[in-house]
Amino acid sequence: MYKYFFTIILVLALINNINAQSNDSLNIRKFYNEALSNGKAYNWLEYLSNTIGARLSGSLQAEQGVAFVKKELGQLKFDRVFLQDVMVPQWVRGEKENAFYKPNTVGALLPVTICALGNSIATGQGGLYAPLVEIKNFDELEIKGRKEIEGKIVFYNHPMDPTFYNTFRAYAEAVNYRWAGASRASYYGAKGVVVRSMTLSIDDYPHTGSMGYADTVPKIPACAISTKGANELSDAMKKYPQLQFFFKQSCEMKDSVLSHNVVGEIKGSEHPEEIIIVGGHLDSWDTGKGASDDGAGVVQSMEVLNLFKALNIKPKRTIRCVAFMNEENGGKGGERYAQLAKQNGEKTIAAIETDAGGFSPRGFTFKGDSMQIEKIFAWKKLFEQYGLHVWQQGYGGADIDHLSDQGTMLIGLSPDSQRYFDLHHAATDTFDKVNKRELELGAASMAALVYMISEYGLK
Amino acid sequence: MYKYFFTIILVLALINNINAQSNDSLNIRKFYNEALSNGKAYNWLEYLSNTIGARLSGSLQAEQGVAFVKKELGQLKFDRVFLQDVMVPQWVRGEKENAFYKPNTVGALLPVTICALGNSIATGQGGLYAPLVEIKNFDELEIKGRKEIEGKIVFYNHPMDPTFYNTFRAYAEAVNYRWAGASRASYYGAKGVVVRSMTLSIDDYPHTGSMGYADTVPKIPACAISTKGANELSDAMKKYPQLQFFFKQSCEMKDSVLSHNVVGEIKGSEHPEEIIIVGGHLDSWDTGKGASDDGAGVVQSMEVLNLFKALNIKPKRTIRCVAFMNEENGGKGGERYAQLAKQNGEKTIAAIETDAGGFSPRGFTFKGDSMQIEKIFAWKKLFEQYGLHVWQQGYGGADIDHLSDQGTMLIGLSPDSQRYFDLHHAATDTFDKVNKRELELGAASMAALVYMISEYGLK
Numbered sequence: 001m002y003k004y005f006f007t008i009i010l011v012l013a014l015i016n017n018i019n020a021q022s023n024d025s026l027n028i029r030k031f032y033n034e035a036l037s038n039g040k041a042y043n044w045l046e047y048l049s050n051t052i053g054a055r056l057s058g059s060l061q062a063e064q065g066v067a068f069v070k071k072e073l074g075q076l077k078f079d080r081v082f083l084q085d086v087m088v089p090q091w092v093r094g095e096k097e098n099a100f101y102k103p104n105t106v107g108a109l110l111p112v113t114i115c116a117l118g119n120s121i122a123t124g125q126g127g128l129y130a131p132l133v134e135i136k137n138f139d140e141l142e143i144k145g146r147k148e149i150e151g152k153i154v155f156y157n158h159p160m161d162p163t164f165y166n167t168f169r170a171y172a173e174a175v176n177y178r179w180a181g182a183s184r185a186s187y188y189g190a191k192g193v194v195v196r197s198m199t200l201s202i203d204d205y206p207h208t209g210s211m212g213y214a215d216t217v218p219k220i221p222a223c224a225i226s227t228k229g230a231n232e233l234s235d236a237m238k239k240y241p242q243l244q245f246f247f248k249q250s251c252e253m254k255d256s257v258l259s260h261n262v263v264g265e266i267k268g269s270e271h272p273e274e275i276i277i278v279g280g281h282l283d284s285w286d287t288g289k290g291a292s293d294d295g296a297g298v299v300q301s302m303e304v305l306n307l308f309k310a311l312n313i314k315p316k317r318t319i320r321c322v323a324f325m326n327e328e329n330g331g332k333g334g335e336r337y338a339q340l341a342k343q344n345g346e347k348t349i350a351a352i353e354t355d356a357g358g359f360s361p362r363g364f365t366f367k368g369d370s371m372q373i374e375k376i377f378a379w380k381k382l383f384e385q386y387g388l389h390v391w392q393q394g395y396g397g398a399d400i401d402h403l404s405d406q407g408t409m410l411i412g413l414s415p416d417s418q419r420y421f422d423l424h425h426a427a428t429d430t431f432d433k434v435n436k437r438e439l440e441l442g443a444a445s446m447a448a449l450v451y452m453i454s455e456y457g458l459k
Numbered sequence: 460m461y462k463y464f465f466t467i468i469l470v471l472a473l474i475n476n477i478n479a480q481s482n483d484s485l486n487i488r489k490f491y492n493e494a495l496s497n498g499k500a501y502n503w504l505e506y507l508s509n510t511i512g513a514r515l516s517g518s519l520q521a522e523q524g525v526a527f528v529k530k531e532l533g534q535l536k537f538d539r540v541f542l543q544d545v546m547v548p549q550w551v552r553g554e555k556e557n558a559f560y561k562p563n564t565v566g567a568l569l570p571v572t573i574c575a576l577g578n579s580i581a582t583g584q585g586g587l588y589a590p591l592v593e594i595k596n597f598d599e600l601e602i603k604g605r606k607e608i609e610g611k612i613v614f615y616n617h618p619m620d621p622t623f624y625n626t627f628r629a630y631a632e633a634v635n636y637r638w639a640g641a642s643r644a645s646y647y648g649a650k651g652v653v654v655r656s657m658t659l660s661i662d663d664y665p666h667t668g669s670m671g672y673a674d675t676v677p678k679i680p681a682c683a684i685s686t687k688g689a690n691e692l693s694d695a696m697k698k699y700p701q702l703q704f705f706f707k708q709s710c711e712m713k714d715s716v717l718s719h720n721v722v723g724e725i726k727g728s729e730h731p732e733e734i735i736i737v738g739g740h741l742d743s744w745d746t747g748k749g750a751s752d753d754g755a756g757v758v759q760s761m762e763v764l765n766l767f768k769a770l771n772i773k774p775k776r777t778i779r780c781v782a783f784m785n786e787e788n789g790g791k792g793g794e795r796y797a798q799l800a801k802q803n804g805e806k807t808i809a810a811i812e813t814d815a816g817g818f819s820p821r822g823f824t825f826k827g828d829s830m831q832i833e834k835i836f837a838w839k840k841l842f843e844q845y846g847l848h849v850w851q852q853g854y855g856g857a858d859i860d861h862l863s864d865q866g867t868m869l870i871g872l873s874p875d876s877q878r879y880f881d882l883h884h885a886a887t888d889t890f891d892k893v894n895k896r897e898l899e900l901g902a903a904s905m906a907a908l909v910y911m912i913s914e915y916g917l918k
Contacts, residue, residue: 036621162495162896165845200896360819360875362846386624387821387875389848416819416846416875418896437621437659437877 021382024455028382028448031307035444040306041299042436044072045358048299049291049431056286057326058090058257065282065298066260069323073264073302076309080267083260086336088326090257091119093286094250097223099194101132101233103240110236112229115206115287116249117178117195117222118329119213127248128153128192128221134237138177141184150189153245156181157196157234159227160421167417168356171198171424175209182222183214193222194245196230198421204228205426208285210329223247259283259325261333264305268317268454275341276315276453278304278352278446279322281333281399288429292420296358296434296442298323300413303443304450315454317349324399327355334399342406350453352411352446353397357423358439359415363390364449368409372458376409379452388445390414409458413446480841483914487841487907490766494903499765501895503531503758504817508750508890515745516785517549517716524741524757525719528782532723532761535768539724545795547718547785550578552745553709556682558653560591560692562699569695571688574665574746575708576637576654577788578672579681586707587612587651587680593696597636600643609648612704614696615640616655616689619880626876627815630657630883634668641681642673652681653704655689657880663687664885667744669788682706718784720792723764727776727913734800735912736779737763737811737905740786740793740858747888751879755817755893755901757782759872762902763909774913776808783858786814793858801865809912811870811905812856816882817898818874822849823908827868831917835868838911847904849873868917872905 035041048055048065055062066083073081099114116122133152135141141149156177160170175198182193197207206224213219225233237243262282268274280297284290301321308315325333341348352364366373373393380391395401396410404410415438423429494500507514507524514521525542532540558573575581592611594600600608615636619629634657641652656666665683672678684692696702721741727733739756743749760780767774784792800807811823825832832852839850854860855869863869874897882888 032624033622163492165491165900167896360877384848387849389843390846418819418900419894422894435878435881437626441624441877 024452025382027313027451030311031447031451032386032444034307034310035303035440036437038310039303039440039443041303041439041443044299044302045291045295045434045439046431048295049289053289054286055282055284055290057088057259057283057329062259062283062325066262069262069282069298069302073262076306078264078266078305078309080265082263084263084336084340086259086261086325086332087256088259088332089330090254091329092252092254094122094252097247097249099223099247101236102244103236104242112233113204113206113226114194114223114247115208116251117211117224118208118285119211119253120222120249120251121219122250122252123192123221123248127246129244129246130191132237132243132245134234138184146188149185152190153192153194154185154190155194155233157230159196160198160200162200167200167421170200171421174198178209178224179211182211182220183217186217186220190220192220192247194225194247195222197224197227199227199424199426201422202227202231205428207424207426208287209425221249223249261325261337262323263320264302265318265320266305266308266315269314270316271457272318273347274317274457275320275346275348276317276350276450277320277322277348278450279324279399280354281327282323283326283328285328285425287425288423288427289431290429291431291434292357292423292429293425294327294355296439297354300354300358300439300443300446304447307444307447313451317454317457319450319454327399331398334402338402338406341403348403348406348408349458350409350411351396351400351403352413352449353400354413354442354446355397356413356415356417357420358434358442359419360438361388361413361415361442361445363388363392363414365392365394365396365412365414366409367394367396372409375458383445383448386441386445413442415442483911484841486772486910489770490906490910491845491903493766493769494762494899495896497769498762498899498902500758500762500898500902503761504750504754504893504898505890507754507758508748512748513745514741514743514749516547516718516742516788521718521742521784525721528721528741528757528761532721535765537723537764537768538726541722542719543722543795543799545718545720545784545791546715547791548789549713549716550788551711551713553581553711556706556708558682558706560695561703562695563701571692572663572665572685573653573682573706574667575710576670576681576683577667577744578670578712579708579710580678581709581711582651582680582707586705588703588705589650591696591702591704593693597643605647608644611649612651612653613644613649614653614692616693618655619657619659621659626659626880629659630880633657637668637683638670641670641679642676645676645679649679651679651706653684653706654681656683656686658686658883658885660881661686661690664887666883666885667746668884680708682708720784720796721782722779723761724777724779725764725767725774728773729775730916731777732806733776733916734779734805734807735776735809735909736781736807737909738781738783738858739813741782742785742787744787744884746884747882747886748890749888750890750893751816751882751888752884753786753814755898756813759813759817759898759902759905763906766903766906772910776913776916778909778913786858790857793861797861797865800862807862807865807867808917809868809870810855810859810862811872811908812859813872813901813905814856815872815874815876816879817893817901818878819897820847820872820874820901820904822847822851822873824851824853824855824871824873825868826853826855831868834917842904842907845900845904872901874901
């Protein structure tokens with residue numbers, strides 16, 4: 001008999017494993033069924049987008065968002081719902097921007113659609129009027145140098161590359177013109193910059209987004225121009241190289257103000273000290289309604305906890321949803337969460353961020369050590385029937401990235417990326433662009449992954 | 460030396476195979492790059508949807524669609540562009556439908572939104588006013604029988620099941636209430652039927668679609684009610700079981716009229732006798748603009764040929780795009796194409812249909828013999844980087860299905876299915892619901908598959 005002992009153990013282990021997998025599969029199915037049948041995320045998002053609206057850090061609406069999320073989580077009677085204080089920058093747009101160009105000395109003033117870039121300074125009351133110089137990339141900027149840049153407005157016309165299948169790659173390749181373009185142009189004496197909007201769609205919506213200033217050069221005002229406006233301006237420059245451009249914006253960075261992250265928690269039944277978080281960011285730009293960026297992520301994260309509650313599935317490890325504040329123009333909420341986690345000696349084993357729109361989920365990106373990766377990738381098969389085929393190592397997300405030195409596995413939800421930049425940071429980011437089922441599938445996918453991590457840990 | 464001969468042959472074959480794969484991979488990349496950078500499909504679709512609009516079989520707009528596709532294909536100077544004559548049914552909606560219910564004898568008349576189902580008869584000038592009986596499924600219909608059905612209007616309130624990940628499965632499970640509900644109710648003496656719209660969205664748009672009559676029972680009028688209306692009506696029935704329902708529709712099936720399929724062709728350079736077709740259907744329902752169903756499929760099919768031309772890639776086998784007529788309420792165009800193919804002794808080795816919306820492509824369904832399946836599935840790896848992970852055996856499409864007895868491999872493009880039934884056969888099927896990149900990715904995916912079949916055949 002003894003000689004069969006290990007075989008028997010092996011067979012029992014296999015049976016156990018098959019049962020576990022089949023039980024996991026059934027529980028995962030429950031998360032999807034519940035989300036698709038009785039999910040709350042869509043109605044929450046409608047409220048956040050349509051009743052509250054845009055939630056720029058430091059604004060009244062941002063605080064209304066905090067109160068709403070806290071109230072809704074409170075009503076679900078989780079083990080704990082609490083706020084985390086965080087000081088956030090308060091950048092305000094001021095009055096509506098205005099821009100035109102004048103092709104030649106006798107021609108008319110032709111309006112184009114712009115908006116100030118987030119964190120930019122104003123132009124001053126009289127606006128800024130100067131000759132324009134079109135720049136395709138930073139190499140061209142360096143070649144032109146002070147001689148051709150000084151005293152002018154630099155027009156960065158670097159389109160996102162449509163041939164990347166994943167539009168985030170095209171964004172990553174182009175976004176530095178928005179982020180660093182002002183200071184790089186200022187270095188050569190430019191008086192302002194106009195940046196082609198970060199979108200693949202050719203339309204008349206300017207897309208705002210964060211920019212920053214280097215300490216070493218004068219701050220100059222920066223705005224985004226719609227892609228249609230950029231194409232028109234570029235065509236006009238070919239005919240009228242002496243073209244003059246005007247823009248006026250009265251945005252301002254005010255003193256920082258107190259705001260909050262909102263956290264909901266279900267205590268783990270077996271390993272309460274191990275924490276899994278899932279979050280999105282509650283603040284948004286002021287141009288749209290913050291529906292896809294990132295109201296969707298906030299309500300999906302809330303839904304994850306709601307699904308556990310609704311299904312009466314007790315997680316073995318503690319799970320938290322976090323609505324982060326100030327991802328867009330400072331990242332103070334994510335920073336604060338990580339700081340408090342460290343201060344409180346918390347052990348955050350995994351953090352999932354959803355900040356790429358509420359579109360059909362396609363997979364996840366993972367940042368962790370090779371043992372974590374190996375363990376988690378073994379679960380992939382369970383998720384493929386729900387369209388989650390793309391499991392890749394990569395960036396988790398801006399809010400959770402602050403946890404990277406706490407041994408936390410960082411995970412990003414990867415929805416289909418094709419539509420995201422049509423509405424990113426623009427007036428088009430409204431509730432009607434979010435499909436109910438797609439939103440729910442994203443929530444269920446994260447709930448399923450949280451469940452697996454909660455059941456088996458990551459060691 | 461001789462003893463190494465087979466090894467050398469094998470190595471050479473392997474190298475050849477690697478080169479072929481890498482060359483294929485490069486060519487496939489070209490199709491995507493061209494579609495995403497210079498694709499024509501989106502502008503074509505805008506014209507079809509917004510300038511021409513809905514294209515019900517037999518309507519003026521359907522013929523305008525034929526003329527437009529023929530003209531555009533003509534301008535691209537393919538080897539051949541031609542029409543195929545086909546007689547199609549001409550069903551017309553007549554004046555706008557009208558419906559209300561009356562909860563009780565003293566209550567008000569409460570309006571609900573309906574539309575006639577395609578191919579239905581009219582109610583007559585005075586409309587139809589009768590007690591309503593709610594039916595969840597055919598089992599319930601049989602149990603109620605003549606005793607409870609006779610003289611009444613049957614209200615089929617069978618919702619699509621939201622828990623299917625693929626919404627087409629939910630549609631397939633529910634659509635027979637639309638298709639066969641009238642005759643099954645008529646069998647028990649019903650005077651008319653009201654069918655819950657085939658959509659997962661809860662809104663106030665009624666969704667039309669084909670229905671048919673059995674020869675053995677009297678024809679009774681059939682309409683679709685919006686999902687919001689259906690829920691409201693069902694709630695009202697619980698309180699007022701004696702509720703009376705009224706609807707009026709003046710639709711009519713007229714005599715068949717002459718219409719056309721449109722075909723464009725690029726002759727194969729090595730095996731011109733082997734034909735690969737790719738098609739969608741040009742006709743649409745009249746409730747929306749026929750953008751997703753199936754303007755998208757038509758322009759994607761046109762784009763496939765355009766991409767070969769633009770890239771100057773000569774197919775080894777003959778490739779054709781086909782804009783089929785009358786898929787929605789008769790299938791006469793697909794039938795006619797297959798009939799002519801047989802009559803002309805054509806050898807259609809593969810047919811791809813795109814009729815599931817212009818959404819992000821996720822894969823294909825294939826219907827063919829095991830050797831064809833094995834050969835084609837070996838190419839899957841080449842497509843995964845473009846999001847095409849789901850290759851399954853299954854239905855190709857309604858238009859191409861008529862070719863199933865001609866040894867043709869039938870293939871359906873499978874886009875993401877989450878949003879399709881929000882707009883299927885309803886007023887919501889408009890151009891703005893189609894994303895340019897998603898549309899282009901679908902076209903490129905089919906072009907890439909056509910390319911592979913054209914290079915290697917299916918034997």
